[in-house]
Amino acid sequence: MRRAVVTIAVGGAAGVAAVAATRRIRRARATDDRWHSVTVNREPEEVGPQPQPLHDLGEAIQVRVRPAPGGRGTEIAARCVEAGPDAVRALRRALRETRTLVETGEVLLPDAPPTTRRTPLGAPLAYATRHGRQEGRL
Structure with missing residues (x-):
């Protein structure tokens, strides 16, 4: 049970980081x-x-x-x-x-x-x- 919670938390954090990085890249391209x-x-x-x-x-x-x-x-x-x-x-x-x-x-x-x-x-x-x-x- 504990391992599943940790896995979900790490996966969620990775997803949030990926979305933030994608937004940053799009913003940078839009402001060239x-x-x-x-x-x-x-x-x-x-x-x-x-x-x-x-x-x-x-x-x-x-x-x-x-x-x-x-x-x-x-x-x-x-x-x-x-x-x-x-x-x-x-x-x-x-x-x-x-x-x-x-x-x-x-x-x-x-x-x-x-x-x-x-x-x-x-x-x-x-x-x-x-x-x-x-x-x-x-």
Whole structure:
């Protein structure tokens, strides 16, 4: 009897988690056209209307450059004209590159290669290094 109750409870929790994850994914797909933004520690005059990494994306994006709230530099916001997972990844990468380019004068990259030979244990690190600028928080 006790085992059945535990099994039902675990199954119910797994079902709730699956529904929540599905809703989160649907919401994320529905908001692919949202504005993504970064704050850089420079005045708007120093940033210009469209920094180079964003300029390279051309007409595929819309860009807003304005003073950040509280006098904390400049807020650069951009969104994809036609949303899709690859377009959003390219936009996020361009925003990260823009931030490092504006603040330091160069696009900072991780040291490569992290190891001299590929190993199964190093595969997750290699993947994260390749795709790290496309996902996650800005």
